[in-house]
Amino acid sequence: MATFGSLVVLRLLLAFSPIPNYLYDNQQLTSPLTSYTRLKEGVFLLQNGFDPYAGQLFRHSPIQLALFSTVMPPNKYVLHAFWTLLDAATAWNLANIWKKRSGTTDWRRETIIQASYLLNPYLLFTSLALSTSTLDNALCVYAISLAASGKRAPALFALALLTQSSLYSVLLLPPIVLLLCTGPASRLKTPIAPSIRISDVGRTVFTFVTYMLVLMGISTLVAGNLGWMKETWGATLTVPDLTPNVGLWWYFFTEMFDHFRSFFLMVFTALVTIAMIPLTIKFQHDPLYATYLLVGNISLFKSYPTMADPGLFLSMISIFPELWPYLRHPLPTVMWHMYAATLLPLFNNLWLGHGTGNSNFFYAATLVFGVANGAAFLDSTWAGLIAPYGKPKQGYTLLQI
Incomplete structure (x- = not known):
C-alpha cells in the first residue's frame, strides 16, 4: 500500500510540474478524438450557445462534453488531480483483476501490476497531456474488473459508456459476455470451455444493447441533434481528419487517391474487426x-x-505471469519499443519543430512502432496457444490447426 501511495504521489508531482505544458498538443499522446485542446474548444462552443459538432473539429463524445462542461471545472490543477485519480483507480483495478483470476492475495504481485501501469511511460505522458485516452483506459479496465467480479449490469454499463467515446471497444463485448458467464479463472493450460447457457448470453447482450440505446438518447439530448454520431463514431470509421498520430492510417489516406478511399477504408476496418470472432472462439475457455x-x-x-x-x-501482460515463460521474443519486442520511443519524438520534432524533415520521417517511426506493437500482440497470442502443451522440445515444432 505504501508503494502504491508513493507512485500516486510521484505521478501527482509530475502533473503539477511544468512538463505537461509541452505535451497538450503532442501528436503521439493525443489524437483528434482525445485532444484536451479540442475538448476545451468544444466546451467553450457549447457554453456560448454554438453546436460543437458543426465545425467538424470537435470529435469527443457528448457524454464527455456534458461531464467537462458541468461537473469538472476548467482548471488544470483540478483536471490533473482527476487524471491522477483515474490512473490510480486503473492500476488498482488491474490488481483486482489479477486477484479475481488467481483467487489469491499477494501484495508483492499487486505492487508489480500497479507499478506496470503507473510507471509505464506511454501511459504516464499521455495522462500528463490530459488526453481522454486515459479516461477510456480507465473505463476499459473498470469494465473488465467488474466483469471479472461477476457484476453484470455495472460491467455492461461501463462498456457501453466506453463505446460512446471509443467505438472499437464494442468488439470487447463477446469475450466480456463469456467472462461474465464463466468467470476469470485461468484455464489456458486446461483449454476446456465451461458450459454456457444461451439464455444467459442473450440476457447479457440485451442488457448491453439497452444501455447503449439509453446513452445514445442522452448523447442526442446533450448535442441537440444526431450530428454527433457522424463526428465521433463516423470519424472513427471514415477518418476525415488526417492529423498525424502514431497509427497506421493517417499517412496512408493522405496519399490515397479518392476513388480508392472507400475500398481501403473497408480493408483497414476489417483489420480491426476481423480478429474478434477467431480470438473469442479460440480462447473461449x-x-x-x-x-x-x-x-x-x-x-x-x-x-x-x-x-x-x-x-x-x-501493462496488462502483468496480469498473466503464468504465460511469461512461453513468450518467444520478449527482449527484441522491448528493444523495438525502445527504438520506436526514441524515433517518434525525434522525427516529429525534425518535421514539425525544426522543419528539417518531412512526414515520411515520422511515418517511418510509426511503422517501427507498429512492428513493435505487432510483435507484442503475436508473441502474447503464441504464448496463449502454446501454454497447454508446454515448450516444444529442441528440434520439434508444434503446429496448431
Whole structure:
C-alpha cells in the first residue's frame, strides 16, 4: 500500500510540474478524438450557445462534453488531480483483476501490476497531456474488473459508456459476455470451455444493447441533434481528419487517391474487426485472455490511436505471469519499443519543430512502432496457444490447426 501511495504521489508531482505544458498538443499522446485542446474548444462552443459538432473539429463524445462542461471545472490543477485519480483507480483495478483470476492475495504481485501501469511511460505522458485516452483506459479496465467480479449490469454499463467515446471497444463485448458467464479463472493450460447457457448470453447482450440505446438518447439530448454520431463514431470509421498520430492510417489516406478511399477504408476496418470472432472462439475457455488480446489488436489497428492504447496492452501482460515463460521474443519486442520511443519524438520534432524533415520521417517511426506493437500482440497470442502443451522440445515444432 505504501508503494502504491508513493507512485500516486510521484505521478501527482509530475502533473503539477511544468512538463505537461509541452505535451497538450503532442501528436503521439493525443489524437483528434482525445485532444484536451479540442475538448476545451468544444466546451467553450457549447457554453456560448454554438453546436460543437458543426465545425467538424470537435470529435469527443457528448457524454464527455456534458461531464467537462458541468461537473469538472476548467482548471488544470483540478483536471490533473482527476487524471491522477483515474490512473490510480486503473492500476488498482488491474490488481483486482489479477486477484479475481488467481483467487489469491499477494501484495508483492499487486505492487508489480500497479507499478506496470503507473510507471509505464506511454501511459504516464499521455495522462500528463490530459488526453481522454486515459479516461477510456480507465473505463476499459473498470469494465473488465467488474466483469471479472461477476457484476453484470455495472460491467455492461461501463462498456457501453466506453463505446460512446471509443467505438472499437464494442468488439470487447463477446469475450466480456463469456467472462461474465464463466468467470476469470485461468484455464489456458486446461483449454476446456465451461458450459454456457444461451439464455444467459442473450440476457447479457440485451442488457448491453439497452444501455447503449439509453446513452445514445442522452448523447442526442446533450448535442441537440444526431450530428454527433457522424463526428465521433463516423470519424472513427471514415477518418476525415488526417492529423498525424502514431497509427497506421493517417499517412496512408493522405496519399490515397479518392476513388480508392472507400475500398481501403473497408480493408483497414476489417483489420480491426476481423480478429474478434477467431480470438473469442479460440480462447473461449479463458475469455479474460481473449479480452486482453482484443485490447492489443484494437490498439494496433485503430484509426486514431495514442501511446496510451498499446501502453494499456503492455501493462496488462502483468496480469498473466503464468504465460511469461512461453513468450518467444520478449527482449527484441522491448528493444523495438525502445527504438520506436526514441524515433517518434525525434522525427516529429525534425518535421514539425525544426522543419528539417518531412512526414515520411515520422511515418517511418510509426511503422517501427507498429512492428513493435505487432510483435507484442503475436508473441502474447503464441504464448496463449502454446501454454497447454508446454515448450516444444529442441528440434520439434508444434503446429496448431
